[in-house]
Amino acid sequence: MVKNNKLGAFDIGMMVLSLVAVINICVLILLDLPRDVRSYLLFMDTLICVLFLVNFTYNILAAPDRKAYFKSHWIDFIASIPLIEPFRLARFLQVLRVIRLLKQTRHLALPSLKDRIQTTLATMMVTLVILIGAAGLSIYLIEHDLPGANITTAEDAIWWSLVTISTVGYGDFYPISTAGRLVSVLLIISGVSLFGVISGYIASFFITPEEKDQLAVQNRRIHRIHDQVENLQEQMDQIQQMLVELTADKKADKKVPPDDSK
Template identity: 35%
Template sequence: MQERITPFQLFILVLSIYVIGAMVVDVFVPLPHEVSRLMQYMDSIVCLFFFADFCQRFYRAESKLAYMRWGWIDLLACIPAGLFQGARLFRVVRVLIVLRAAKSMSLIWKIFWRNRAESVFASAATMTVLLVAFSAIAMLLVEAPNPDSPIDTAEQALWWSVVTVTTVGYGDFYPITTLGRVVAVVLMICGVGLFGSFAAYISSMFVKDDSERDAREARAQREMTRALYHEIRGLRDEIGQLNAQIQDQERRLAAQAAKPVNSEHKSS
């Protein structure tokens, strides 16, 4: 299946690799129960992005039937692993398909330079999702063993990670260990930069709209100038033809006026 790689597709690719890595860790590494639950929550969240990607490409496909020849793999990969364990295998296949379409890092680099604003947004979205996931996992690992910590469940860690990366910080859940506070500091600093990137992308959308409007106006002015130029050329050619006709008419009139004079001289 031919894939048209876009920054959003690269975002989905990174999430797919994360899901596969999390799957391998969950299978081969003994994890605390709450960490496993947290990874299941993140798996469900990532599946929402997978489903949005599937809907987008299905809508844009010229032939829906031709797309579904391979698209059913993407559809099954959207099912959370907790509901359908076989979805994990389809995610591996999906990653291989996108990697085959990407082919090389040079192509990925060209995609980023060709769509800079979209690439910045996709990179910021990727980093946000990964930061939320890894920060929540790290917070559970360092805070849950402490009986005095208010963060000891998957839901609390995920909630804390989201409100911290968005720099909201309600203060209902907070780390009390040194390592937990280090994780919080890193997440807050990264969150400021990431949401600054989101703001820059939104601003670029308005600038892009203004640029497109200016480009349309400039194109209309060029077309109008070109049309006026052709009209002026046509008028100049017509004026030249009229001048030539007038000169011919004047020469004929002068020749006719000179004939009687010549005949009188001959008769005398």
């Protein structure tokens, strides 16, 4: 999760998801929840665990010394195992460890956030998980007990949330209340924005370095032409001002009466 004592954007994103998972666990343990709500929170916990496992697998494969990495990050692996209640409590230790490292290496973490690609992708990943979880749970709590509602189970709410944020819109599940439709509008707008950014980054990968250089050259040429146009405009304004002054002087000369004393 942390390489060479340097926190990256994905490491901070994993910390945020760890905090979300800890809150999720506290709700599951401390509150007596309906079966559907509990199933929904368990699904979100499993989804977060999958992201943890993917991140851990990538980091250990990329580590120069895999044994050393596992020895120093085994708690991350334990905390990433879903559906086992005692292992979920390991996330408390995971969050505390990352917060401690963040305090110790904040001067290293801040420069890493300047990597726009990693920071943007990590932010989108965290935002997607939070939006899917919050919107699905909200729509279930709003709609499940309304007369004529078709979103009545946690599974329906999860499916609706995934379909809505991806703007697919099958129409098999939809809200019938004003509050539910408001949640839908916010989720659709968020989905369009997030997937628009994702599409832009995917498109950027298909641009070759030569094409990027050509685009940079064209942009510089456009800026130069823009500057030249501005200079020409300034010169035209000066010439126009001079013409106005000359016209005014000629009119003034014509109005001066001749001297009869001569």
